[in-house]
Amino acid sequence: MNRRAPASGIRRYVNxxxxxxxxxxxxxxxxxxxxxxxxxxxxxxxxxxxxxxxxKAATLGNYAEAFVRNGIGRYLFNxxxxxxxxxxxxxxxxxxxxxxxxxxxxxxxxxxMTALLMLSVFPPIALVVPLFLLxxxxxxxxxxxxxxxxxxxxxxxxxxxxxxxxxxxxxRELEEAATVDGAGPLRTVPTVIAPLARPGLFTAGIFTxxxxxxxxxxxxxxxxEDGHRTVPVxxxxxxxxxxxxxxxxxxxxxxxxxxxxxxxxxFRRSIVSGMTSGAVKG
Amino acid sequence: xxRRRRARxxxxxxxxxxLTVAAVTVFPVLFSVLLxxxxxxxxxxxxxxxxxxxxxxxxxxxxxxxxxxLAFTFGFTAVTVLLELVLGTAAALVLERLGAARGRVLAVLxxxxxxxxxxxxxxxxxxxxxxxxxxxxxxxxxxxxxxxILGQPASAMAAMVVVDVWKTTPFVAIVVLAGLMLxxxxxxxxxxxxxxxxxxxxWKVTLPQLRPIMAIAVLFRILQAFGIFDLPFxxxxxxxxxxxxxxxxxxxxxxxxxxxxxRGAAVATTTAAIVISCCLLFLRVFRAQADEGGRG
Numbered sequence: 001m002n003r004r005a006p007a008s009g010i011r012r013y014v015n016x017x018x019x020x021x022x023x024x025x026x027x028x029x030x031x032x033x034x035x036x037x038x039x040x041x042x043x044x045x046x047x048x049x050x051x052x053x054x055x056k057a058a059t060l061g062n063y064a065e066a067f068v069r070n071g072i073g074r075y076l077f078n079x080x081x082x083x084x085x086x087x088x089x090x091x092x093x094x095x096x097x098x099x100x101x102x103x104x105x106x107x108x109x110x111x112x113m114t115a116l117l118m119l120s121v122f123p124p125i126a127l128v129v130p131l132f133l134l135x136x137x138x139x140x141x142x143x144x145x146x147x148x149x150x151x152x153x154x155x156x157x158x159x160x161x162x163x164x165x166x167x168x169x170x171x172r173e174l175e176e177a178a179t180v181d182g183a184g185p186l187r188t189v190p191t192v193i194a195p196l197a198r199p200g201l202f203t204a205g206i207f208t209x210x211x212x213x214x215x216x217x218x219x220x221x222x223x224x225e226d227g228h229r230t231v232p233v234x235x236x237x238x239x240x241x242x243x244x245x246x247x248x249x250x251x252x253x254x255x256x257x258x259x260x261x262x263x264x265x266x267f268r269r270s271i272v273s274g275m276t277s278g279a280v281k282g
Numbered sequence: 283x284x285r286r287r288r289a290r291x292x293x294x295x296x297x298x299x300x301l302t303v304a305a306v307t308v309f310p311v312l313f314s315v316l317l318x319x320x321x322x323x324x325x326x327x328x329x330x331x332x333x334x335x336x337x338x339x340x341x342x343x344x345x346x347x348x349x350x351x352l353a354f355t356f357g358f359t360a361v362t363v364l365l366e367l368v369l370g371t372a373a374a375l376v377l378e379r380l381g382a383a384r385g386r387v388l389a390v391l392x393x394x395x396x397x398x399x400x401x402x403x404x405x406x407x408x409x410x411x412x413x414x415x416x417x418x419x420x421x422x423x424x425x426x427x428x429x430x431i432l433g434q435p436a437s438a439m440a441a442m443v444v445v446d447v448w449k450t451t452p453f454v455a456i457v458v459l460a461g462l463m464l465x466x467x468x469x470x471x472x473x474x475x476x477x478x479x480x481x482x483x484x485w486k487v488t489l490p491q492l493r494p495i496m497a498i499a500v501l502f503r504i505l506q507a508f509g510i511f512d513l514p515f516x517x518x519x520x521x522x523x524x525x526x527x528x529x530x531x532x533x534x535x536x537x538x539x540x541x542x543x544x545r546g547a548a549v550a551t552t553t554a555a556i557v558i559s560c561c562l563l564f565l566r567v568f569r570a571q572a573d574e575g576g577r578g
Contacts (some may be wrong), residue, residue, distance in 0.1 A: 010534055017376055017379045017380060020373070020375075021376055021377075021380050021383060021387050022377035023410075024373055024376060024377075024387055024390070024391050025387055025390045025391075025395060027448070028391050028393060028394050028448075028452070029390050029393070029410065029511075030391050031394070031405055031406065031448065032397075033394055034395070034405070034408075034409065034416060035401075035405045038408070044333075046414075047413070047414040048414060049413065049414045049419065051414060051415075051416045051419055056332060093297060093298055093299040093302060094300070095306050095404055096295035096299065097294070097295060097296045097298075097300065099295055100291070100292040100293070100294075100295035100296035101292075104288045104289060104291055104292025104295070104386060105285055105289045105292065106292045106293065106296065108287065111302075112567070116303070117430075118505075118561055119303060119307050119308075119537070122307055122311075122505075122507070122554065122557075123508060123509035123529075123530065123553050123554055123557055124509060124511070124530075125509060125511065125529070125533040125534065125549075125550050125553060126311060126314060126550040126553060126554035127307065127310050127311070127314070127550075128533075128534070128550070129304070129314050129317060129533075129535070129537055129543065129546050129547045129550050130310035130313040130314045131306070131310050131315065133313075133317075133322075133329050133543070134310070134313070134347035136327065136328055136329065137327075137329065139327070148307050149302075149306060151305075152302060153302050153303050153305065153307060154306070154307070155364075156299050156302060156303050159304060160299060165574070179371065179446070185288075185291045185295075186291075187296070187346040190565030193325045209516055210395075210396050213398065214397075214398045214399050214400075214512075216399060216400055216511065216512040216515070217511050217512070217530070217534070221534075221538065227351060227527075231398065232359075232398050232399070232400040232401075233400075234514050235398070235400050236400045236404075236512075236515070238387055240405070244404075244407075244408075246408050248385060248410075249371070249404055250359075250404075250405075253401040253404065253405065256401060257397060257398070257401065259394045260397070260398075261396060263396075264389065264392045264393065264395075264396045265389050268385060268388050268389045268392060269385065271392070271456060272388070272456055272459055272463070275457060275460035281474075
């Protein structure tokens with residue numbers, strides 16, 4: 001037996017796995033650190049050569065500028081509204097559809113799942129032309145509904161796929177017990193199954209929220225008027241001048257990243273667990 | 283409950299979602315195909331189809347812009363997906379073995395993935411900035427001369443790959459990590475009894491078990507990378523020249539800058555057709571391989 005002797009002192013921590021973990025943290029966090037630090041730099045320091053790793057004179061001026069002059073608050077409000085409503089709608093619809101695909105004898109289920117998988121990442125550019133014309137005709141450009149409806153539809157397939165795969169793994173017994181008591185599926189599914197499906201709902205919810213929070217192409221083409229602009233569009237249009245006001249830009253970017261960052265920190269475990277239970281059974 | 287009643291419940295539950303998807307994806311796609319054969323005029327608040335005799339495909343397929351965009355999109359997709367698969371698997375293997383620190387490392391890894399694409403593009407644009415970017419400064423220190431990262435076609439393409447890999451490797455990592463956690467422990471015990479080393483175990487045991495889930499990750503990534511829009515739009519605007527112009531950027535420019543609706547629809551439809559073909563081909567090859575390996 002070639003059992004290794006227990007390593008002592010610092011050598012216990014220097015191994016491939018810990019170095020890999022360190023590399024992940026550094027590579028992921030360093031650009032983000034740079035963004036946060038830069039958001040506190042004054043107008044001179046942000047374009048200093050060589051760049052400064054820590055601000056010499058930290059200022060909140062960029063944040064004041066982003067919120068007061070550039071109206072990032074309005075874009076944040078629009079984004080929160082559009083992303084939250086879309087996520088709630090996607091979760092409601094995908095839960096019932098996922099249940100149907102997992103538990104009821106639907107004909108053509110396999111073909112339906114494959115079609116959903118493909119629609120889930122259908123290139124948005126292929127939809128932008130017809131949807132733009134339709135929304136123009138219906139007067140939906142520059143409205144919340146004009147973004148929410150396509151966001152719901154575009155995120156449904158992946159959410160259904162996650163929900164279906166998750167629900168396949170939920171034991172049938174509890175549901176059957178409720179049925180014996182005389183409750184129909186319209187009663188049992190929301191009250192009995194939904195609580196059991198919570199990790200699946202979290203996973204589908206996080207994926208939908210991040211996708212809608214980040215979506216750019218439709219938001220740019222459908223809602224480019226200032227009052228209905230979402231955060232990605234607002235931030236992209238910062239550059240329309242000759243010089244990029246990076247300080248203000250990063251203040252806005254940090255403000256837009258905090259909500260999503262907090263969500264990811266809270267739900268990091270369910271993101272993986274929801275995937276685990278469902279991922280391979282499809 | 284009877285089978286028929288259960289099937290009816292199934293359709294009742296599934297139809298709201300299916301109808302929403304159909305209304306916003308299937309119907310517009312058919313409409314887009316129609317538009318690609320049409321001459322369309324934009325009018326105040328709406329549009330009018332003048333005739334259905336146009337055929338924009340010949341013009342699109344023979345144009346050098348389309349060929350260049352196709353080549354860039356294919357190259358970008360191939361390189362990023364390959365890198366993300368390798369790095370994502372490595373990151374997943376590290377995370378699986380990390381122990382107590384795993385949750386925290388996972389949270390940090392997920393941050394770039396959760397970042398708004400446009401923000402990521404702006405942030406890296408700043409790092410690549412020719413006069414005061416952090417990465418430009420670093421390269422100057424190492425190379426001895428100041429590189430023009432986004433100004434040269436080759437380095438601009440490489441710069442775009444770096445941002446995409448930074449942003450999307452976490453997605454592959456969590457999918458592969460989920461797959462790793464499903465591998466039963468006794469498979470590893472059997473390998474250990476057979477005297478397999480770390481590398482042999484990885485190639486002969488871990489990787490074959492991960493194949494189905496890796497296939498799903500790769501499929502999603504191919505489809506997403508093929509439709510890339512935000513990153514080139516903000517980071518390089520497709521430049522220098524048209525070096526980083528993706529099919530989605532070309533479609534956007536045709537539609538919203540040249541206001542050529544029919545031609546834009548043809549670009550979009552062609553892109554979708556290529557993606558769907560690649561997807562079907564991939565699924566077919568993968569299924570055939572899986573069947574050959576004796577697993578379903």
